[in-house]
Amino acid sequence: MKKVNGHEIIQLFEEWSPKKFAVEDDPIGLQVGRLNEETEKVLVTLDVNEKVVDEAIEKGAKLIIAHHPPIFRRLKHIRTDLPQGRMFEKCIKHDISIYAAHTNLDVAPGGVNDLLAEILELEQCEVMEVSYSEPLYKLAVFVPVSHADIVRDALAKAGAGAIGDYNGCSFSTVGTGRFTPGNGADPFIGENGKPEVVEEERIEVVLPQSIRSKVLHAMIKAHPYEEVAYDFFQLDQRTNDFGLGRVGKLKTDMTLHDFAEFVKDRLSVPAVRVVGDLNARVRKIAVLGGDGNKYIYAAKRKGADVFVTGDLYYHVAHDALDLGLSVVDPGHNVEKVMIEGVVRKMTKLCSERGYNCEFVASDINTEPFKFI
Known part of the structure; x- marks a missing residue:
């Protein structure tokens, strides 16, 4: 299992519950501490108070993921003779960081x-x-006919071309590509300094913004050309509400x-x-x-x-x-369902990545009301 730091844990968390999902001005993200420390255990809680911080200290958790931001409004002071200031003081003294995932975790699928x-x-x-509606893009790439199926398959495996219940959707047209490799080029087809004419396919696929980098990487890796000719177009349609x-x-x-x-x-x-x-x-x-x-x-x-x-x-x-x-x-307080939900989800994601990090549920009841 791979040792990881807080940055890697939060990067993985934000692949599931990205900040872009949060409503405007919601104070999410890292609120206390730093993320560049090795992290073997994460405490998950609905709220953060002094008892929760004491629990993190006792359980050896260096990172707390909370739903409700402990700093929700601008702080006027941090007085260590008062409960909130004392809580922050304990976090700093014990190198405990606090990350808040609020409305982004409300919106996230499985949140x-x-x-x-x-x-x-x-x-x-x-x-x-x-x-939040995710922008939709069209990718058009020019490929020699001999390698069109290879590139098309790589695009589909990266998630491009998924439309509703259909996967691997694409459109192709065949045409003529022309180019002249320069003296410093290492062409897949043709010779340096000589004009070349090649039968090529223009492959078009649609994809959501969230996988644009992944699709681009897969396309370039599968493409035989040294310099790949492609275009990205942002569409009027949006996807994934x-x-x-x-x-x-x-x-x-x-x-x-x-x-x-x-x-x-x-x-x-x-x-x-x-x-x-x-x-x-x-x-x-x-x-x-x-x-x-x-x-x-x-x-x-x-x-x-x-x-x-x-x-x-x-x-x-x-x-x-x-x-x-x-x-x-x-x-x-019923939002406490997120505690076990985040523990399950992040345990699964870390296991898939081979991360050596344990997620534990807070045992502290943060319900402030009593019912008589």
Whole structure:
């Protein structure tokens, strides 16, 4: 197994949950410490407080990955006689770094909202509110006919040409290529200083921005020419919509009362707040971890019968009633589902890369509320 540092761990994490997914001005990324230290153990937590830092010290974790940024608003001071300052002091003294993945982890496939939808057993899920659409590109490359299949296969294996449920999609036209190798060239076809005419294929494939570098590398590696002629065009179409919240359907409909009990059981909370007619039949469910007050209209536009979200405001609850949208509020802390989710995902990714790094779930309960 390969020894790794924090940079390599976070680079791998951001391949899954990139910063581009985060909403504007969300304070994500490295907040405390540095990433150039060897990292054998990472602690995953929903929130960071002094008890969580003590846990990291006890377990020997040099890096903490948290969902909620410990520095969410501008700090006016770091006083070590106060809890927050004391927490930062411990991190610095014990070389513990803190990395925050907030709304980017909400948006990421397999992130917070997908985990919540999975726990609530929702089917036919889709994004509730699109926040990021990936640019789509077309690559056109000129290849000698003798090597067209080799290059086409390399492009497909790198992920280019995937359209919906179809893979390896491409278009080709045959034409005539002309070039004259210079004196310092090492041509695959032709001789230095002599004009050459070659039958070539122009191969066209589409690909999302996220794999552009990978596809380009695969194409150049497979191409026989010393200098590859190709073009990239950004298209008007976009692909791979990502966003906040998920909307899906229950296997069977149930009353709002029974669904609220189901949410309590599945999310392991002692109580939920409910808005709506408890006897109404519901089936289409929208879910968004954390504070979802701004998204009641998005849930309604998607045709949801119920919106499951936290921190519901009094006046927003009235707005939901006026819209005919029921709401189940299990609290903000249900986002703790990300702890085990991140541990599983990163353990798998590190194993695939051969990284010697252990991910451990925090045992600290950071729910601030008590229910009586």
